[in-house]
Amino acid sequence: MEMIVEELQRPVVLDASFERRVMVRVRRFHAQNRARRGKLARVAASITHHPAWTAAIAASLVAVTTFGIMNGRLRTPAVSGAAIEPTRFVLVAPTAQSVSVVGDFNNWGLGDSALVATSNHGVWSVTAQVPAGVHRYAFVVNGKDWRADPTAPRSPGDDFGMPSSALVVEEGSK
Amino acid sequence: MSKRTTGGLMAVLAFAGVSLSAGAQDPRMTPKLDNPSKAAVQAIVDSAKAQGVPTDPLLDKVKEGLARGADNAHIVAVVRNLSVELANAQRVLGANASADEIKAGAYALHAGVPAVELGKLKKESGRLRSLANAFTVMADIVSRGVPVGTATNAIRSLVGAGAKDKDINDFQQKVKVDIDQGAPPAAAAETRAKPAPVKPEDRE
Amino acid sequence: MLGLEGMESSDAELVTGVLGGDVNAYSTLVSRYRDRYARYAVHMLGNREDAEEALQDAFTRAYRSLARCEEPERFGAWLFRILVNRCRTSGARRMRRSQTFVHDEGALLNASEEHPAEQTMWREEIERAVGELSADQREAFLLKYVEDLGYDEMSEITGVGVSALKMRVMRACDRLRVLLKEVHSG
Numbered sequence: 091m092e093m094i095v096e097e098l099q100r101p102v103v104l105d106a107s108f109e110r111r112v113m114v115r116v117r118r119f120h121a122q123n124r125a126r127r128g129k130l131a132r133v134a135a136s137i138t139h140h141p142a143w144t145a146a147i148a149a150s151l152v153a154v155t156t157f158g159i160m161n162g163r164l165r166t167p168a169v170s171g172a173a174i175e176p177t178r179f180v181l182v183a184p185t186a187q188s189v190s191v192v193g194d195f196n197n198w199g200l201g202d203s204a205l206v207a208t209s210n211h212g213v214w215s216v217t218a219q220v221p222a223g224v225h226r227y228a229f230v231v232n233g234k235d236w237r238a239d240p241t242a243p244r245s246p247g248d249d250f251g252m253p254s255s256a257l258v259v260e261e262g263s264k
Numbered sequence: 265m266s267k268r269t270t271g272g273l274m275a276v277l278a279f280a281g282v283s284l285s286a287g288a289q290d291p292r293m294t295p296k297l298d299n300p301s302k303a304a305v306q307a308i309v310d311s312a313k314a315q316g317v318p319t320d321p322l323l324d325k326v327k328e329g330l331a332r333g334a335d336n337a338h339i340v341a342v343v344r345n346l347s348v349e350l351a352n353a354q355r356v357l358g359a360n361a362s363a364d365e366i367k368a369g370a371y372a373l374h375a376g377v378p379a380v381e382l383g384k385l386k387k388e389s390g391r392l393r394s395l396a397n398a399f400t401v402m403a404d405i406v407s408r409g410v411p412v413g414t415a416t417n418a419i420r421s422l423v424g425a426g427a428k429d430k431d432i433n434d435f436q437q438k439v440k441v442d443i444d445q446g447a448p449p450a451a452a453a454e455t456r457a458k459p460a461p462v463k464p465e466d467r468e
Numbered sequence: 469m470l471g472l473e474g475m476e477s478s479d480a481e482l483v484t485g486v487l488g489g490d491v492n493a494y495s496t497l498v499s500r501y502r503d504r505y506a507r508y509a510v511h512m513l514g515n516r517e518d519a520e521e522a523l524q525d526a527f528t529r530a531y532r533s534l535a536r537c538e539e540p541e542r543f544g545a546w547l548f549r550i551l552v553n554r555c556r557t558s559g560a561r562r563m564r565r566s567q568t569f570v571h572d573e574g575a576l577l578n579a580s581e582e583h584p585a586e587q588t589m590w591r592e593e594i595e596r597a598v599g600e601l602s603a604d605q606r607e608a609f610l611l612k613y614v615e616d617l618g619y620d621e622m623s624e625i626t627g628v629g630v631s632a633l634k635m636r637v638m639r640a641c642d643r644l645r646v647l648l649k650e651v652h653s654g
Contacts, residue, residue, distance in 0.1 A: 091644070098614045100507075100591075104506050106524075108502055112498050114540050116491060116494055116531045119528065119532060144523075193330060194324040197327050198330070222363045224368045226371075243401055246403045246404075246407050249329075249345075250342070258400050260397075332592075359500070363480065392545045392617060
């Protein structure tokens with residue numbers, strides 16, 4: 091069986107014209123689509139001056155937005171195209187005066203971007219909108235004490251002498 | 265350098281500049297790379313970009329270093345080291361690997377996992393399976409004292425048996441608790457990775 | 469070397485570029501995946517002409533639906549699902565047209581330049597035996613052994629249960645052994 095598989099795994103090389111043929115189809119579709127969009131834009135421009143059309147469009151936009159929210163999590167695309175997932179961070183620190191969360195997803199707190207957690211009898215928590223993907227983060231207690239998340243995998247990239255944790259956010263995982 | 269990467273780096277550097285004027289009351293909010301360090305980071309990012317290596321982790325590392333108050337030379341050294349690890353991870357994981365797998369793979373390399381083990385696992389698991397979480401857990405248990413060979417065998421056996429990311433996270437939590445309770449790390453990982461009994465419907 | 473060739477930009481960056489109007493970025497994606505996925509299509513459909521048509525169609529469909537690619541960094545996996553589905557419909561058409569399995573002449577031609585005549589014959593026998601499998605068995609066998617996918621991934625792509633896929637793979641292996649034994653003993 092190994093010999094059969096080895097034989098079947100040999101590469102198949104297509105000739106150079108393949109890519110050209112695909113791109114001919116793609117460019118044709120692109121051109122048609124652009125023409126269609128241009129036509130729609132012209133139609134839209136002509137109806138925006140009509141009060142009845144304007145009211146109808148405004149009503150449909152409200153309906154779409156409401157539908158999106160009512161049917162579950164409203165996902166916002168990140169710059170990279172990854173979905174945004176709500177992620178909850180929790181740290182038990184009964185004597186802390188303040189706890190914040192910093193990481194790849196919020197510029198490590200630079201420029202006042204740290205996520206400020208709230209305390210419920212020393213159980214500090216905050217929910218952040220985190221893009222799907224691999225992240226590193228840490229808690230900052232009392233503005234100066236950097237701590238890893240004791241419940242999360244450790245991140246080995248402890249390059250600056252302070253611990254951090256690893257977070258893998260899957261799309262639709264929460 | 266592409267427009268996007270240039271934009272990303274400039275945003276990081278500009279961000280630091282803005283913080284300098286805005287955050288005088290908090291030393292952590294006033295980080296800035298000096299010009300030679302900026303140039304060095306830019307060269308590293310350019311080089312990574314030319315190799316097709318993901319550059320976002322490098323920019324994140326600059327921000328982390330600035331936020332943690334590290335000195336410029338240290339930040340540049342760490343970023344350079346990470347770029348090498350990202351390139352190594354990309355090389356062994358192949359063209360099917362996602363940016364997240366490469367990033368998680370680079371951190372696993374940083375923890376001491378041999379590159380060849382990452383490559384083997386990727387090859388065995390097929391192109392549709394993301395190993396970002398598996399690499400993350402591998403790095404975690406190695407950092408907790410599980411010998412590298414034991415850790416890679418454990419993760420390979422879990423992935424090979426079809427374990428989902430949730431199962432691998434459960435494994436990590438159990439190994440962590442066992443070690444916290446005094447178990448030898450190798451024994452904890454070996455025992456927790458043992459496969460569950462085969463379900464009757466799988467015996468065909 | 470596995471991954472550096474043609475990797476100036478990640479899939480996610482290219483997909484983002486295409487969605488932003490840069491049609492040329494798509495040609496990089498085509499060149500990145502065309503040969504890799506041609507292998508599956510050739511083995512699945514049994515001839516280069518149908519395989520190229522299916523692959524072209526998969527690339528075109530992927531372009532048209534690109535905005536629905538939820539994980540741009542996994543464009544390749546998403547494209548592969550489209551190709552597998554496309555091969556199914558193409559395979560059905562081919563079976564209606566002719567029951568005869570036609571081997572991949574182009575691949576054999578390439579092979580003959582690199583390997584001795586016996587190897588080319590062995591390859592031809594394997595191609596013919598794979599073509600003798602039912603489409604379901606051939607699909608499961610190729611996904612499992614040639615494309616190195618796990619059963620969960622195969623199930624995700626094909627919509628078929630894991631148990632049924634295991635049975636198909638097992639039967640495909642048994643059938644291949646019989647067919648290739650017949651060739652050698654006959």
